Amino acid sequence: PYNDTDTTPYEQCFASNPFTTSTSGSYYVNDYQCRSQCWEIIPNRDIDVFDDQFSNGGFNSGRRIAQIPFYDASGALVEIRQGSLSLKAYTFFRLLAEQTQNTGGLADTPPSALRGNVYNVSTRKEAVFGYFTVSAVSMIRYWLDRKDARGKPPGLFAALNGRLPSPEGEIDPNTNQRKPVYSGSGLLNSSRVPTAVCVSSDSRTPIKPTGWRD
Template sequence: MKRKKNSKKLLKKIKPWIMSVFCCIVVFQNITCITAVKPEFDFLDDLVLVDGIVSTIPGVSYVNLSTSKNLNTPIEDATVWFINTDTDEVVNLDGVSGVYLPPADFVAKEGESWKMGFTLPNGKRYESLSETILKSLPISNPKITYSRELFYSNTDEMFVPGHAIVVDVVDSVDEENYYYWDFRSFEKLRICHECSGGLIFRNGECIDNPQSFTSASFSYACDTDCWNIRYNNRIKIFSDEFSNGIITKGLLIADVPLYTKEDIVVELQQFSLSSSAYEYYKILKDLLENNSNLNAPPPAALIGNMFNPDDADEYVLGRFTATSASKVSLFIDRTNIVEDPIEKRNAIQFETSDLVCPGQNIDCTVLFANCEESRFRTGIEPEGWIE
């Protein structure tokens, strides 16, 4: 009763915070922020925010943990796990900067039921309700078109160029279907590390240059093939409420900004959601796009399916979702694009051969850096890549 009574008051307080947190996507890609509007309400401190997915695609499952303190503070050193509630199998996740990942080869299967849980360093425990993974639906007829004005960026105060991806939704007539689309993109990296202010790259970090006091910047080429991985930061969902059993053609499901002019592979993912998961993402989408207002329904879906088993009155924002997915990899050739990319690249300058090791009369110039396999970088050629 207490939760229901305070829900509208909570929405008033958390709406500006949710706008700021989710408009600055840190988990899914390198930081891409939209300028936040000055909030009208005080922020709530230390609310726990959870964003977790178990998927049938390798490399897609994750958990992101943060708090409302200072808008978006990653929760470090938590103990996080997935549980298969059919078999009691426990999958432990490792985390860096609030992002927790299962083993690289982890996948769930259609028909399985999963939940997640975590314990904070202070001992507080949180759990989710269990969700059953629905049958996946294939991606139909994906098409890519380039636009000089893909969407308007509040940060840059300009229209951003890029590629739009549309698909046909071939809906089944015998069941309700809820769709969610996401993607990650892979672009070839030429430079794997840069040091500025006169620093040089040694043993995996930028250090003082004993031979120089200049403020030059140095670039270090990748020592192997390497791809930068970016993640989507927009919510694209669809319900078959008004199109059950029919084909919806040319539905826009992804905007791929022109961050650079490097060719890319876009791994498009189509998720099958439960009705409760769809309602959660629908409210979140409304908040992000600022179409909602303070007379909107109480944020029950925003609170989602996470809870503190030791404190029934604690609000836990966010959601855990178990979902099947289908995917397709699309190669985009950007050779003939004339518009300027979003990111401005630094001039490439390598170390010169006049650097000698202290106390030794030998050249110790470094020209290369390794690929450093991570969530945002890989040396494994992505599916669909074309040289």
């Protein structure tokens, strides 16, 4: 694996010819254990807006704010954020949610054109979709232990990748095909099988999140 900005291998993780096999030219996928602890970050893409004109900013209960996927039987740390919106921003995101997340019926009103506050400064004729807004955000973290969950989850790797993990040098559980045996060096001057580096990104982090329970 290489850095995003240059061709420097992470932690000198490089092997010029790591395999010895008689099936040259075949394509294989290898999955590696993480070299360190690594946490997967799964964002919620759903839009959830609420008009508090009747609650007047007071306490509101019984509202579903998220649907957490059951990918793994172990616990998960859920980060809940609540922001404030102007009336125009609320209207925009409410219409967007209605048109993209709700199942339409015969009694539903036809979708209206969404007009945001983002446009091309060079030409106003170009259609640009989006809304820019800034607000204060309240955030809490909730530990979901899943002790009352039912059924058997697929496992985090299989759920995110659509297949079972396939270690190097073993039979691929997805195709039942035997793969080449590792015989090179994962790290320079090392003879062990390489491990995957947990690179900080929007989807994972090697830093233990605040509130995580082992």
